[in-house]
Amino acid sequence: MSAxxxxxxxxxxxxxxxxxxxLQRLSRGEARxxxxxxxxxxxxxxxxxxxxxxxxxxLVKRRKEGRDHxxxxxxxxxxxxxxxxxxxxxxxxxxxxxxxxxLREEDEAKKQ
Amino acid sequence: MSAxxxxxxxxxxxxxxxxxxxLQRLSRGEARxxxxxxxxxxxxxxxxxxxxxxxxxxLVKRRKEGRDHxxxxxxxxxxxxxxxxxxxxxxxxxxxxxxxxxLREEDEAKKQ
DNA sequence: TTGCCATTCAACCAAAAGGTTGAATATATT
DNA sequence: AATATATTCAACCTTTTGGTTGAATGGCAA
Numbered sequence: 001m002s003a004x005x006x007x008x009x010x011x012x013x014x015x016x017x018x019x020x021x022x023l024q025r026l027s028r029g030e031a032r033x034x035x036x037x038x039x040x041x042x043x044x045x046x047x048x049x050x051x052x053x054x055x056x057x058x059l060v061k062r063r064k065e066g067r068d069h070x071x072x073x074x075x076x077x078x079x080x081x082x083x084x085x086x087x088x089x090x091x092x093x094x095x096x097x098x099x100x101x102x103l104r105e106e107d108e109a110k111k112q
Numbered sequence: 113m114s115a116x117x118x119x120x121x122x123x124x125x126x127x128x129x130x131x132x133x134x135l136q137r138l139s140r141g142e143a144r145x146x147x148x149x150x151x152x153x154x155x156x157x158x159x160x161x162x163x164x165x166x167x168x169x170x171l172v173k174r175r176k177e178g179r180d181h182x183x184x185x186x187x188x189x190x191x192x193x194x195x196x197x198x199x200x201x202x203x204x205x206x207x208x209x210x211x212x213x214x215l216r217e218e219d220e221a222k223k224q
Numbered sequence: 225t226t227g228c229c230a231t232t233c234a235a236c237c238a239a240a241a242g243g244t245t246g247a248a249t250a251t252a253t254t
Numbered sequence: 255a256a257t258a259t260a261t262t263c264a265a266c267c268t269t270t271t272g273g274t275t276g277a278a279t280g281g282c283a284a
Contacts, residue, residue, distance in 0.1 A: 008127050015123035016242090023200075027207045033261065046243055048262070053241090067251040067260045078201055085194045088135075092187055095139045128272090146230065158273055160232070165271090179230045179281040 006057075007084055010077040013057035018042075019050050023059060026073040033069050118169075119196055122189040125169035130154075131162050135171060138185040145181050 013019055018040065025036055037047035051071065054060040059077050063070045125131055130152065137148055149159035163183065166172040171189050175182045 008129065011123050011127035012241095015120050015127055017120065018242095027204060034259090042242090043244065044261080045245085045263095049242070067249095069261065073204065075201070075204055078197060078204075082194070082197045082201060085190060085197060089187070089190055089194060092139060092185065092190075130272095144230075145232095154272085155274065156231080157233095157275085161272070179279095181231065 006077070007081065009057040010059065010081045013053050013059055013077075014081070016050070016053075018047075019054055022047070022050060022054060023073055026060065026071060030063070030070045030072045033071065036071060118189065119193065121169040122171065122193045125165050125171055125189075126193070128162070128165075130159075131166055134159070134162060134166060135185055138172065138183060142175070142182045142184045145183065148183060 021040075022036055025031060025039070033048060033051065034044065036051070037044045040047055051060060051062075055062060057077055058074055061072050061074050063072065133152075134148055137143060137151070145160060145163065146156065148163070149156045152159055163172060163174075167174060169189055170186055173184050173186050175184065
C-alpha cells in the first residue's frame with residue numbers, strides 16, 4: 001500500500017459530512033453499528049457502507065463480539081493527513097517568502 | 113455556501129494525486145492550462161476538468177489574459193482544512209486524555 | 225482573410241459513490 | 255425449536271467522477 005494511495009483514501013473518507021459525524025460519534029467511545037447509525041436519517045445499510053469507507057481508510061477499527069461489531073476510532077490516518085497538509089502549507093509559505101524576497105531584491109536593484 | 117460543504121469540496125479536491133500534483137506545479141508560480149497539463153499522460157481536457165474541481169474548491173484561481181488562462185494557487189482552503197484536522201485531532205487527544213485519567217482513577221480506587 | 229493556438233463545450237463511456245430494498249447469515253433469547 | 259436481533263450481502267438505481275474524442279469559441283499572427 002503506497003503512501004499516496006493511503007492519503008487518497010483518508011481524504012476521500014473525510015470528504016463526507018456523514019462520515020465525519022460518525023467519527024465524532026465514536027469519540028464517546030466504542031459503539032455498535034446500530035448505535036452509530038441511529039441518529040442518521042438514512043438506512044442502516046447506507047451507514048454500514050460509510051463505515052466500510054472509514055475502515056478502508058483505517059480511520060475506524062472493528063472488533064467483533066458475538067453478533068455485535070464494536071467500532072472504534074484510529075488516529076493514525078488523521079495524523080498522516082495533518083502532516084501532509086502541514087508540509088504542503090510550509091512548502092507554500094517558503095515559496096511565497098522566496099517570491100517576496102526576489103521581488104524585494106528586484107525592487108532594490110532598480111533603486112540603484 | 114456553508115463551511116461543511118466547503119470542507120467537503122476541499123478534501124474531495126485533495127483526494128486525488130493528479131490534483132495534488134497540479135497544486136505542486138503551481139508552486140513555481142502562475143501557469144497556463146497547457147503548461148500545467150504537459151507533464152501528465154492524460155488528455156488536456158482531462159486536466160482541464162481537474163482544474164475545474166480545484167477551482168470549485170477555491171484552491172486555484174484563474175486569471176484570463178487574451179486566450180491564455182493563468183492559474184494560481186490559493187491557500188485559504190488548505191488553511192481551513194488544516195484547522196479542521198487540527199481541531200479534530202486536539203479534540204480526540206483530550207478525549208483520550210480523559211479516558212486515560214478515568215482509567216487511572218479507577219485503578220487508584222481499586223488500590224484503596 | 226486565413227489559418228494557428230489556447231481553451232472550453234458537448235457527447236459519450238466506464239467505474240465509483242451513495243443511496244434504496246429485500247434476502248441471507250450468525251448470534252441471542254424464550 | 256422458534257423467534258428476534260445485529261449485521262452483512264446482493265441487486266438495483268441515480269448521480270458523480272474521471273477519462274476519451276471531436277467540435278466550437280475566441281484570440282493571435284501571416
